[in-house]
Amino acid sequence: MSIRVKDLAKECGVSGDCVRFYTKIGLLRPLRDPENGYKLFSEQDVRRLKFIRTAKRLGFTLNEIEKIMEAHDDGKVPCFLVREFLRSHIEANRKLLKKQMALQERMEKTWARWSAMPDCDAAERVFCRLIEAAAEFDFLAPKEGDD
Amino acid sequence: MEPLEADHMSQISFQVKELALRCNVSADTVRYYTKIGLLQPERDSASGYKRFDEKDMKRLSFIRRAKSLGYTLNEIKQMIEESRKGKSPCPMVRDLIQRRIQRHRHRLEEQMELQKRMEEALARWAAMPDGIPDGDSVCVLIESIENPCQSHREEDNQIE
Numbered sequence: 001m002s003i004r005v006k007d008l009a010k011e012c013g014v015s016g017d018c019v020r021f022y023t024k025i026g027l028l029r030p031l032r033d034p035e036n037g038y039k040l041f042s043e044q045d046v047r048r049l050k051f052i053r054t055a056k057r058l059g060f061t062l063n064e065i066e067k068i069m070e071a072h073d074d075g076k077v078p079c080f081l082v083r084e085f086l087r088s089h090i091e092a093n094r095k096l097l098k099k100q101m102a103l104q105e106r107m108e109k110t111w112a113r114w115s116a117m118p119d120c121d122a123a124e125r126v127f128c129r130l131i132e133a134a135a136e137f138d139f140l141a142p143k144e145g146d147d
Numbered sequence: 148m149e150p151l152e153a154d155h156m157s158q159i160s161f162q163v164k165e166l167a168l169r170c171n172v173s174a175d176t177v178r179y180y181t182k183i184g185l186l187q188p189e190r191d192s193a194s195g196y197k198r199f200d201e202k203d204m205k206r207l208s209f210i211r212r213a214k215s216l217g218y219t220l221n222e223i224k225q226m227i228e229e230s231r232k233g234k235s236p237c238p239m240v241r242d243l244i245q246r247r248i249q250r251h252r253h254r255l256e257e258q259m260e261l262q263k264r265m266e267e268a269l270a271r272w273a274a275m276p277d278g279i280p281d282g283d284s285v286c287v288l289i290e291s292i293e294n295p296c297q298s299h300r301e302e303d304n305q306i307e
Contacts, residue, residue: 114240
């Protein structure tokens with residue numbers, strides 16, 4: 001079996017540009033049609049592309065996917081690598097989520113407080129009374145470990 | 148910091164390092180804000196050093212506060228410009244935070260879903276042995292998760 005960019009893209013539910021990009025960075029390795037020079041993808045490329053999409057949905061970066069594929073191409077079992085990558089993503093994303101949830105709370109509480117406050121008069125000495133007032137919001141008090 | 152008499156204010160001036168120290172930011176931050184025009188120090192005519200005053204200190208603490216609320220430096224610049232033009236920046240300030248709250252909530256939800264997908268995958272893999280190298284599959288763990296050609300709903304069901 002050998003298929004062109006468009007067919008591979010359709011088969012895997014991605015755009016043609018996506019297939020071209022993965023080819024450019026070496027994740028897919030089509031042959032060239034000797035007649036017209038078009039890229040020709042094999043069954044193996046279909047499997048690789050499906051693999052890339054699944055791995056991406058699990059948060060793996062293209063760089064990591066490349067390493068996993070290299071290990072595989074070298075005849076090694078990449079499972080150890082895969083588990084390690086995922087573990088570190090879970091840890092990092094958990095930390096990020098915690099930070100971002102705190103920011104979300106800060107913004108929502110601030111917005112609620114501001115709804116009870118009037119706008120500044122033009123040309124006041126402060127830049128914006130709303131933001132200046134946030135200095136007094138208890139939930140914004142700096143905590144240990146904040147940026 | 149001690150409150151300053153109005154008369155002294157115009158005379159007090161700091162160099163980059165002093166301003167940074169007083170506002171608890173790095174000197175690089177002060178330099179960067181100056182470079183992009185958020186702070187506008189005078190130049191010492193003798194030494195050429197940047198001289199910041201009380202006004203810059205207030206502005207810097209304003210910038211930090213706005214940043215901690217999620218405003219971008221670009222937005223903060225707009226606020227300062229509005230206020231410089233004698234307009235009230237408050238409508239813009241409210242509008243920006245409201246829009247960011249919605250966008251950010253959406254992104255948080257996506258990230259929470261990703262976290263769930265990752266944790267479920269790892270838990271499922273705990274019960275699976277490593278694969279045996281063969282030409283067909285790249286990694287049995289990842290390939291066990293889902294077929295990306297199916298719709299999202301089907302994918303989600305497969306993970307659960």
